[in-house]
Amino acid sequence: MHTWAGVITSLIVYVMFALGSVVLFYDPLTVWEEPLLQAPAPALASLDAPLALVESLPEDFYYYLPHDGFGPPKIGYFLPGTSDWRKWWLDVEHGRLVPQRELAAGYLYDLHYLWYNATGYWLQYGAGVLVFGFLSAIVTGVLIHLASLLRQLNRFRPERGARAVWSDLHKVAGVFGLPFQLVYALTGTLMALSPLLFQLSLGPVFGGDVARAMEVAGPLIDDPPPLDYGAIVTPISFERAAASARAAEPRLMIESFVARGYPRERGSIDVRGMLAGEPFGDALVRVRLRDGVVQEVSTPDRERSVGAVARFIHGLHTVEYGGMPARVLMLLLALGTCATIVTGNLIWLERRRREQTGLGHLLLARLTSGVGAGTPVAVAALLLASRLSPLDAPTHMRDELLAMLVAFAASIAVALSTRHTGRTWAGLLGCAALLLAALPLVATSHSQAGLLGGGPTIETVRAVECGFLCASALLLVSALGIGIAARKAAQR
């Protein structure tokens, strides 16, 4: 079961973990990609002033305040009746709405759990099921090796043959990364499947009462199903909603508002943010839209058990602790997990090398190299396209996604048509390294705040570009190492 669960789920789960390792740095990446976020936040006359730029507000929308003192506020919502998510920057200084024009980090974030507008929730549910399969592979792997877990923990024999090396690497990275993998597989499964579980439980558990279901299990899902919010009323201002929320929870550092049923009788505004000095300190104060009465305060010390579960699931998965050092450690562990997954496939292939030369064996070998090395190529191509394509071009976001998909498909095509998988790994990883190394230079076309820009530098932008160069160096060293090993193996 360990082997089959691993092989079946491996390649897609690998992509999810690899993209997840990049998404750990989602916030810095959004600053790097969007020059609007590199300018100081504008002074807001009131919290309601930016929303006056929007001609007609939809029933449900998200309103985000400037983050860390940079960039304008923004609004986001699903286009009515669709799963198309749209965002606009609220440029109060120039009195205009700027449609979201950059989505490189967003694509990585969404594809990390296989969310895509066109496919909606079903691909995400598939991701949840696959990660559950991965969870099974972890549990069965631990059971298989339980007796020899500590003995094998330090056994790494690079001087031995490929099978021993892959086997040792698989066990060492797998066992050391076990807590990380367990936590991420479990929380990831729950996050991906919770909308489905919510829908499935509506009838049998809540008798079809959506409002009651939302009250009990609402914290587990992001977007509630459609509700009847009643007649149109004059809503309270966002200033008043913020004041009510602050009065109810003085520690709240307001980051965003979520309006539901705006501007209707039973509508509400969720005032959201972190609590000062509280780890996993997501807080939410729900204010009634028609009169500003506080309906719910969800903080770690007041919430119900479902809220606590949701907060810990989300907090653990999105690393809401430890700051940047925690994210760097998680990056190392995520890369270790990617290595565990790939080496699992390589062990399978090595074991069957002599007796199996069928199509399945060939496909798995080549797909492992194509997907394994093609993922960093695709990420690098996406980032490069985001800098090469004009920022205000209407096709900019489509170009980014297209570049990513074409690079990924091309990598797989190269892998499928190349006999020596070692050379595929080396070539594709080298290609990804070169693309990433070019980013700081190419990025000067959109922003001068980076390593090679001529303008005032922004620390976050420079840090992101340093990260690109470090990743490029790591990929280059890996490509060279694999290339040398592949050449030696071919000579033998």
Next chain:
Amino acid sequence: MSVALFAALLYLGVALQYAADPTSALGALASRRPPRSVGGAILLMLTVAAFALWHQREPGPAALLMVIAGLAAFGTVFALVAPVLPRLTWGLAGLSLVAIPILLSLGAWP
């Protein structure tokens, strides 16, 4: 600075334990028995120090999560990299040994 001190404490602890007994790295922490080697005892002390340091920076379970993540990451580095590039891993351990008193003298411990 406290971040660098935290990383140096954990890395040095893992390195010393690995030097004392490569076959039971982190066993001193995983086992309920007292550590069986000097390296294990030092690892335990440095881990507790790293936990205390992070606990002052961030209350609650975050300190424990950080220590577990740090031990897992550095443990992987040692088991995989030390046999291939020993100079790199031990060089970093040497740097940690020097860095810890310097960081302490510069006020890295809050």
